[in-house]
Amino acid sequence: xxxxxxxxxxxxxxxxxxxxxxxxxxxxxxxxxxxxxxxxxxxxxxxxxxxxxxxxxxxxxxxxxxxxxxxxxxxxxxxxxxxxxxxxxxxxxxxxxxxxxxxxxxxxxxxxxxxxxxxxxxxxxxxxxxxxxxxxxxxxxxxxxxxxxxxxxxxxxxxxxxxxxxxxxxxxxxxxxxxxxxxxxxxxxxxxxxxxxxxxxxxxxxxxxxxxxxxxxxxxxxxxxxxxxxxxxxxxxxxxxxxxxxxxxxxxxxxxxxxxxxxxxxxxxxxxxxxxxxxxxxxxxxxx
Amino acid sequence: xxxxxxxxxxxxxxxxxxxxxxxxxxxxxxxxxxxxxxxxxxxxxxxxxxxxxxxxxxxxxxxxxxxxxxxxxxxxxxxxxxxxxxxxxxxxxxxxxxxxxxxxxxxxxxxxxxxxxxxxxxxxxxxxxxxxxxxxxxxxxxxxxxxxxxxxxxxxxxxxxxxxxxxxxxxxxxxxxxxxxxxxxxxxxxxxxxxxxxxxxxxxxxxxxxxxxxxxxxxxxxxxxxxxxxxxxxxxxxxxxxxxxxxxxxxxxxxxxxxxxxxxxxxxxxxxxxxxxxxxxxxxxxxxxxxxxxxxxxxxxxxxxxxxxxxxxxxxxxxxxxxxxxxxxxxxxxxxxxxxxxxxxxxxxxxxxxxxxxxxxxxxxxxxxxxxxxxxxxxxxxxxxxxxxxxxxxxxxxxxxxxxxxxxxxxxxxxxxxxxxxxxxxxxxxxxxxxxxxxxxxxxxxxxxxxxxxxxxxxxxxxxxxxxxxxxxxxxxxxxxxxxxxxxxxxxxxxxxxxxxxxxxxxxxxxxxxxxxxxxxxxxxxxxxxxxxxxxxxxxxxxxxxxxxxxxxxxxxxxxxxxxxxxxxxxxxxxxxxxxxxxxxxxxxxxxxxxxxxxxxxxxxxxxxxxxxxxxxxxxxxxxxxxxxxxxxxxxxxxxxxxxxxxxxxxxxxxxxxxxxxxxxxxxxxxxxxxxxxxxxxxxxxxxxxx
Numbered sequence: 001x002x003x004x005x006x007x008x009x010x011x012x013x014x015x016x017x018x019x020x021x022x023x024x025x026x027x028x029x030x031x032x033x034x035x036x037x038x039x040x041x042x043x044x045x046x047x048x049x050x051x052x053x054x055x056x057x058x059x060x061x062x063x064x065x066x067x068x069x070x071x072x073x074x075x076x077x078x079x080x081x082x083x084x085x086x087x088x089x090x091x092x093x094x095x096x097x098x099x100x101x102x103x104x105x106x107x108x109x110x111x112x113x114x115x116x117x118x119x120x121x122x123x124x125x126x127x128x129x130x131x132x133x134x135x136x137x138x139x140x141x142x143x144x145x146x147x148x149x150x151x152x153x154x155x156x157x158x159x160x161x162x163x164x165x166x167x168x169x170x171x172x173x174x175x176x177x178x179x180x181x182x183x184x185x186x187x188x189x190x191x192x193x194x195x196x197x198x199x200x201x202x203x204x205x206x207x208x209x210x211x212x213x214x215x216x217x218x219x220x221x222x223x224x225x226x227x228x229x230x231x232x233x234x235x236x237x238x239x240x241x242x243x244x245x246x247x248x249x250x251x252x253x254x255x256x257x258x259x260x261x262x263x264x265x266x267x268x269x270x271x272x273x274x275x276x277x278x279x280x281x282x283x284x285x286x287x288x
Numbered sequence: 289x290x291x292x293x294x295x296x297x298x299x300x301x302x303x304x305x306x307x308x309x310x311x312x313x314x315x316x317x318x319x320x321x322x323x324x325x326x327x328x329x330x331x332x333x334x335x336x337x338x339x340x341x342x343x344x345x346x347x348x349x350x351x352x353x354x355x356x357x358x359x360x361x362x363x364x365x366x367x368x369x370x371x372x373x374x375x376x377x378x379x380x381x382x383x384x385x386x387x388x389x390x391x392x393x394x395x396x397x398x399x400x401x402x403x404x405x406x407x408x409x410x411x412x413x414x415x416x417x418x419x420x421x422x423x424x425x426x427x428x429x430x431x432x433x434x435x436x437x438x439x440x441x442x443x444x445x446x447x448x449x450x451x452x453x454x455x456x457x458x459x460x461x462x463x464x465x466x467x468x469x470x471x472x473x474x475x476x477x478x479x480x481x482x483x484x485x486x487x488x489x490x491x492x493x494x495x496x497x498x499x500x501x502x503x504x505x506x507x508x509x510x511x512x513x514x515x516x517x518x519x520x521x522x523x524x525x526x527x528x529x530x531x532x533x534x535x536x537x538x539x540x541x542x543x544x545x546x547x548x549x550x551x552x553x554x555x556x557x558x559x560x561x562x563x564x565x566x567x568x569x570x571x572x573x574x575x576x577x578x579x580x581x582x583x584x585x586x587x588x589x590x591x592x593x594x595x596x597x598x599x600x601x602x603x604x605x606x607x608x609x610x611x612x613x614x615x616x617x618x619x620x621x622x623x624x625x626x627x628x629x630x631x632x633x634x635x636x637x638x639x640x641x642x643x644x645x646x647x648x649x650x651x652x653x654x655x656x657x658x659x660x661x662x663x664x665x666x667x668x669x670x671x672x673x674x675x676x677x678x679x680x681x682x683x684x685x686x687x688x689x690x691x692x693x694x695x696x697x698x699x700x701x702x703x704x705x706x707x708x709x710x711x712x713x714x715x716x717x718x719x720x721x722x723x724x725x726x727x728x729x730x731x732x733x734x735x736x737x738x739x740x741x742x743x744x745x746x747x748x749x750x751x752x753x754x755x756x757x758x759x760x761x762x763x764x765x766x767x768x769x770x771x772x773x774x775x776x777x778x779x780x781x782x783x784x785x786x787x788x789x790x791x792x793x794x795x796x797x798x799x800x801x802x803x804x805x806x807x808x809x810x811x812x813x814x815x816x817x818x819x820x821x822x823x824x825x826x827x828x829x830x831x832x833x834x835x836x837x838x839x840x841x842x843x844x845x846x847x848x849x850x851x852x853x854x855x856x857x858x859x860x861x862x863x864x865x866x867x868x869x870x871x872x873x874x875x876x877x878x879x880x881x882x883x884x885x886x887x888x889x890x891x892x893x894x895x896x897x898x899x900x901x902x903x904x905x906x907x908x909x910x911x912x913x914x915x916x917x918x919x920x921x922x923x924x925x926x927x928x929x930x931x932x933x934x935x936x937x938x939x940x941x942x943x944x945x946x947x948x949x950x951x952x953x954x955x956x957x958x959x960x961x962x963x964x965x966x967x968x969x970x971x972x973x974x975x976x977x978x979x
Contacts, residue, residue: 049807073812074809080800082803084800084801092628093640096630101634101808101811102808103808103809103810126625
């Protein structure tokens with residue numbers, strides 16, 4: 001199973017959202033990382049056939065998806081960034097409706113299982129109008145995985161969830177990803193750090209980096225430091241370096257996490273880099 | 289003041305509101321220009337010459353008259369006396385288009401629509417954008433917010449009234465020139481329509497007063513729609529309500545008024561805004577034994593309405609914000625388990641979306657109730673005349689024989705005598721003697737019979753005309769048949785169909801569910817077909833129920849006389865042919881049904897195109913409702929062809945076929961345009977996306 005994106009471009013009037021995007025995906029989790037406006041949502045909308053690309057092709061197992069028509073849609077599961085859910089339906093009814101739309105046979109067999117995985121089994125007969133943001137998000141994920149799609153496209157899947165649910169959903173996505181191509185767009189780096197097979201970093205519509213998380217963090221090995229300093233010096237450090245974290249210590253001093261090619265201070269201690277550090281390393285000028 | 293400025297900016301910077309209001313303003317100006325007649329200067333010589341011609345003509349006719357003491361003779365004498373006095377008078381001053389401005393009524397429709405529309409948006413904006421919770425938690429977000437909201441609404445209403453009135457004036461003056469802008473010192477008595485106005489006032493002051501007079505009614509509609517929008521958290525609901533309020537009161541309540549129900553008249557906001565109520569009405573309303581001038585009542589009622597709804601909005605907001613409770617307290621809704629779900633075909637889910645939406649169900653029920661109410665009111669408003677008409681129809685039922693004609697002429701003479709008596713003319717003693725009646729009895733007789741006989745006379749004239757063409761039609765009582773096709777109440781069916789279609793088709797876009805739905809296996813053409821089928825089925829069911837309501841209420845009151853008689857026995861059923869009445873009814877119902885389905889398809893196509901249920905509802909309703917109002921004044925081809933009374937009134941629709949141009953435009957508007965809207969969207973459905 002292979003999804004090949006070849007030289008895909010898309011512009012909105014003068015703005016280039018995607019420019020010659022090329023990527024080959026096989027089963028596993030692909031994380032799309034990038035600041036706002038980097039082209040993540042546009043790419044997802046092109047993959048889900050919601051919008052047409054200006055140029056380039058997307059092929060699934062060698063077949064052009066634009067020619068596959070409904071057969072391609074049968075392989076697809078999509079969870080948008082702001083999922084709309086019918087408030088007059090219960091969770092169960094909503095999933096039955098989505099099952100009918102997806103052409104899922106014997107939906108009864110799947111729905112309870114999916115609801116259990118997203119921890120909504122207890123409230124399956126409650127109207128979704130009463131659901132919290134996190135519950136709606138989990139229900140949207142449930143509909144996306146319904147019908148066992150081969151390509152799962154998830155836009156900010158853990159937004160609005162508490163840490164426990166976040167971990168549960170992260171693990172669930174990881175569990176179902178063995179025979180699927182899962183594409184996740186997120187700003188929450190920790191969500192994909194441990195589960196993503198490849199992290200695709202996007203900037204102004206082009207890929208700036210594409211590698212497994214470990215390889216990416218390895219690139220900034222020895223460039224992340226921990227510095228203990230006085231509160232009055234924080235502004236000066238921020239002016240000179242990329243400061244990725246500031247926290248107060250019990251002793252009254254301040255602990256700084258700094259990205260730098262060389263040690264920012266004599267007493268600076270080199271620490272293990274994280275994906276978040278790498279994200280700031282790449283996009284730092286626009287985010288810090 | 290700062291809050292007020294921002295509140296006004298929210299409205300001014302809303303492109304959609306600005307677009308709609310500007311469109312209504314332009315439509316108002318164009319309508320004013322189109323309906324206005326050009327006025328010509330009258331010189332003294334022209335005037336004297338016209339009066340002289342009239343007197344010469346009257347004298348000529350009088351000299352030819354044999355019965356100089358009779359009714360016609362008296363009439364000519366009176367004309368002579370009246371115009372002889374005017375012969376030497378100066379020509380009336382020309383006061384540009386003021387008279388036409390004060391008579392121009394469509395501005396009220398445009399104005400009320402703009403108010404309803406703007407209120408529907410502005411009062412739910414914070415809820416829609418999710419700002420309400422931020423608003424509640426800010427220091428000025430409760431009591432002060434209400435004050436600012438009401439103040440800004442008042443300013444908007446005043447600006448709207450001023451703008452719409454100014455543009456009406458501009459449209460009318462554009463045709464009549466801009467002379468005498470301040471009326472040239474003329475009084476309203478100088479205007480033909482206000483010749484008998486009970487008080488003297490300059491036309492310019494009358495104009496200013498008529499502008500001010502509209503403010504309470506507009507404020508009433510604005511406050512009502514705003515309150516409903518806030519309460520229901522929906523823009524479609526207040527628009528439906530206001531349409532029902534305006535149109536329903538115009539048709540149903542206005543008719544009740546003809547039987548003397550002053551309250552009904554005053555609850556009609558169109559009537560309340562009419563200048564004639566301000567300057568020309570002598571009638572007073574009896575309130576607790578005291579006579580209050582109608583114009584006062586008309587201004588006070590809408591103002592009270594506005595105040596009441598403003599108070600309800602204040603209570604709703606303040607109570608919800610929890611000023612007294614200190615902290616915003618949102619009562620948790622009780623979560624009930626619904627019945628276990630089961631797999632359904634797609635159309636089952638589409639039906640569920642509608643039936644499980646409380647607002648939708650509420651609107652449909654409301655429209656049914658109003659339709660039923662109109663059905664009850666409509667046939668009874670002229671029941672006395674109808675009874676007399678039925679009496680005559682039953683009395684002479686069958687073919688028009690010589691005996692019938694003799695008796696009929698005799699009856700006409702009796703009623704004519706009654707007319708003369710009640711209008712202060714001397715009645716020939718012989719006539720009184722012939723019928724053995726005292727003058728008082730004759731007056732009562734006249735009152736009972738005159739209107740009914742006029743209706744019957746029209747029928748007889750029509751049947752005589754048919755007989756001359758070689759078509760012999762019998763006399764039968766046709767009250768029920770005629771009223772069954774009275775299209776006045778079709779507005780409620782139109783609103784219900786428009787609401788259902790726009791809801792089903794646009795809701796997915798408004799609710800953002802379309803993003804997911806279209807990526808599914810059946811989310812393209814199959815879902816489109818399912819939605820179309822659901823809309824058509826529901827429209828058909830609504831049509832069946834509305835028709836049944838209309839049929840039961842009409843025929844239970846009027847009865848179905850001689851259903852096997854040929855259809856041309858009913859004057860007004862112009863479609864030539866000898867089919868029986870029952871078959872004609874059935875055919876017309878089928879044609880009306882086709883009209884409903886066309887409306888349904890049109891709304892579906894429009895919703896797909898506009899992708900917003902409020903916008904789609906508004907545009908569809910406007911397209912289908914506006915021509916009804918325009919029709920009476922503007923003899924426009926488009927107005928005829930898109931008019932719902934023609935769309936749904938089968939006989940009217942078929943009549944259009946007599947004119948190839950009308951028919952071609954009808955087909956274009958009713959069939960080609962919906963198809964043009966639907967087909968491209970069907971093709972693009974899957975691929976189109978707005979980011």
